[in-house]
Amino acid sequence: xxxxxxxxxxxxxxxxxxxxxxxxxxxxxxxxSGDLGVVIERERGSVLIIETSKRSILARVEKLGDLSxxxxxxxxxxRYAYVFGRDGGLSKxxxxxxxxxxxxxxxxxxxxxxxxxxxxxxxxxxxxxxxxKIFTSDTLxxxxxxxxxxxxxKRSRVVGLVDAPGxxxxxxLFDAGEIWLLDMRDPSRIEIQKFSDxxxxxxxxxxxxxxxxxxxxxxxxxxxxxxDLWHPEEGVKRILPEYGKDDEKLPVYKMPHMEGWSVxxxxxxxxxVGLHQVLVIDMLQWRLVxxxxxxxxxxxxxxxxDGRQIWVNFAFPDNQQVxxxxxxxxxxxxxxxxxxxxxxxxxxxxxxxxxxxxRDDNQILVxxxxxxxxxxxxxxxxxxxxxxxxxxxxxxL
Amino acid sequence: xxxxxxxxxxxxxAAAGKPDPQRQRELRSLLKNDCGxxxxxxxxxxxxxxxxxEALAGKSDAELLRTIQEGRPGTAMPPWKPFxxxxxxxxxxxxxxxxxxxxxxxxx
Numbered sequence: 001x002x003x004x005x006x007x008x009x010x011x012x013x014x015x016x017x018x019x020x021x022x023x024x025x026x027x028x029x030x031x032x033s034g035d036l037g038v039v040i041e042r043e044r045g046s047v048l049i050i051e052t053s054k055r056s057i058l059a060r061v062e063k064l065g066d067l068s069x070x071x072x073x074x075x076x077x078x079r080y081a082y083v084f085g086r087d088g089g090l091s092k093x094x095x096x097x098x099x100x101x102x103x104x105x106x107x108x109x110x111x112x113x114x115x116x117x118x119x120x121x122x123x124x125x126x127x128x129x130x131x132x133k134i135f136t137s138d139t140l141x142x143x144x145x146x147x148x149x150x151x152x153x154k155r156s157r158v159v160g161l162v163d164a165p166g167x168x169x170x171x172x173l174f175d176a177g178e179i180w181l182l183d184m185r186d187p188s189r190i191e192i193q194k195f196s197d198x199x200x201x202x203x204x205x206x207x208x209x210x211x212x213x214x215x216x217x218x219x220x221x222x223x224x225x226x227x228d229l230w231h232p233e234e235g236v237k238r239i240l241p242e243y244g245k246d247d248e249k250l251p252v253y254k255m256p257h258m259e260g261w262s263v264x265x266x267x268x269x270x271x272x273v274g275l276h277q278v279l280v281i282d283m284l285q286w287r288l289v290x291x292x293x294x295x296x297x298x299x300x301x302x303x304x305x306d307g308r309q310i311w312v313n314f315a316f317p318d319n320q321q322v323x324x325x326x327x328x329x330x331x332x333x334x335x336x337x338x339x340x341x342x343x344x345x346x347x348x349x350x351x352x353x354x355x356x357x358x359r360d361d362n363q364i365l366v367x368x369x370x371x372x373x374x375x376x377x378x379x380x381x382x383x384x385x386x387x388x389x390x391x392x393x394x395x396x397l
Numbered sequence: 398x399x400x401x402x403x404x405x406x407x408x409x410x411a412a413a414g415k416p417d418p419q420r421q422r423e424l425r426s427l428l429k430n431d432c433g434x435x436x437x438x439x440x441x442x443x444x445x446x447x448x449x450x451e452a453l454a455g456k457s458d459a460e461l462l463r464t465i466q467e468g469r470p471g472t473a474m475p476p477w478k479p480f481x482x483x484x485x486x487x488x489x490x491x492x493x494x495x496x497x498x499x500x501x502x503x504x505x
Contacts, residue, residue, distance in 0.1 A: 042438060043429075043438065066437070066441075068433060068439070068443075069434075069437075086439075086441075086443065087439070087441070109437070109442060111443070127442070127443060127444075128442070203444070219473060251468060251476055252475055253431060253434070253475055254434045254435075255434070255435070255444060255473070316430075316431045316434075317480065341430065359430070
């Protein structure tokens with residue numbers, strides 16, 4: 001009896017320790033990451049980690065450098081965010097532990113990046129020195145440095161970098177007027193296919209959601225450059241070359257963006273450069289269906305995930321509003337006034353809500369996309385880009 | 398010639414036409430956000446060239462004034478004349494030449 005009691009006495013502390021440890025494991029919040037996202041606070045050099053289910057801010061991660069024009073891609077497990085900063089910084093953030101995992105400054109001036117189809121590689125588009133650098137996604141180790149050389153040993157700034165099926169990357173050379181297709185099938189022997197004379201000053205590009213068509217917008221002339229990735233041997237075609245030739249172009253106070261889900265059904269919606277118009281292009285014939293008059297020069301033209309609506313924000317001095325285009329009748333159905341300096345919009349994974357960053361009001365506004373009711377306001381310091389983890393599973397974003 | 402004379406007139410009237418504090422705030426915000434859209438928040442350049450004091454050294458006020466007011470045809474630089482007058486532009490040039498971007502001063 002005494003013996004037994006003794007053994008119980010001994011095991012009590014052990015039992016308590018075990019319970020304590022178990023309790024700790026259970027108390028630590030287990031959560032998925034499919035409803036997480038990142039908001040860029042450009043001037044502060046920080047990002048907010050947010051969640052869209054209860055619309056709340058979870059954490060702030062700081063010391064990420066110059067985040068003007070920063071953009072983000074996600075690891076395929078949706079746990080890590082890769083932030084591309086203007087100052088060439090590439091930062092890997094753990095969204096579940098709210099911390100910076102690793103950061104490399106890989107260039108003097110960059111514009112954005114992409115993650116490969118298999119999630120193994122991160123590609124960064126650089127202005128200075130002009131070119132693309134490829135890193136492993138786990139440790140951010142440099143795998144390849146591909147200078148955007150053209151003409152007499154000149155370096156071009158790189159824009160419109162996207163990932164494409166078949167572990168490829170596609171991008172445009174702003175200064176050279178070229179499109180390069182990078183094949184990473186064998187990472188130790190990267191193949192580059194170059195397309196020249198694609199048009200003057202490509203400024204950005206989009207990849208259709210199926211990963212087939214790469215469409216680059218041109219700043220230096222009318223029309224767009226089109227590459228069919230199912231048939232790269234056919235070369236780059238020019239579409240809509242006559243468009244806007246006779247129109248008086250307005251000065252452009254902010255370059256439009258093309259990346260985003262601006263494709264719905266057979267229609268692509270793209271911003272017209274220097275005009276208060278959104279262009280609707282029929283992707284079967286690659287011809288202009290309509291130019292929709294809007295409230296200013298469009299910056300982002302984004303389709304709601306179900307393709308029923310297109311949301312548009314605008315360049316200075318019309319950047320206090322957002323317009324919604326009804327895809328069925330191709331006209332503006334709604335104008336919202338979120339506040340001064342609307343910089344970006346991001347839809348929840350299936351599009352029932354949209355988050356809008358309003359820079360000068362230091363706020364993020366959340367709207368219901370069906371009723372257009374404002375659902376929430378969240379504080380953020382000069383917020384710009386908003387990126388949700390649902391992008392991880394989308395090609396070309 | 399006329400243009401030079403005009404510019405001279407603008408240049409000499411600059412001291413008299415200093416924007417009031419409220420307008421100065423607006424202009425600083427414009428410089429940071431809207432010039433910054435192409436030239437970078439820290440003015441180290443982007444699609445547009447850097448606007449740091451050392452990058453602008455050697456360019457005359459008249460040249461800078463014309464570039465900002467009229468834009469540079471054939472490039473992405475638009476004319477800012479609809480939003481800032483000549484006096485305000487000269488004040489902005491002074492800001493550009495005088496100091497590093499404001500944005501990084503209250504960073505972090």
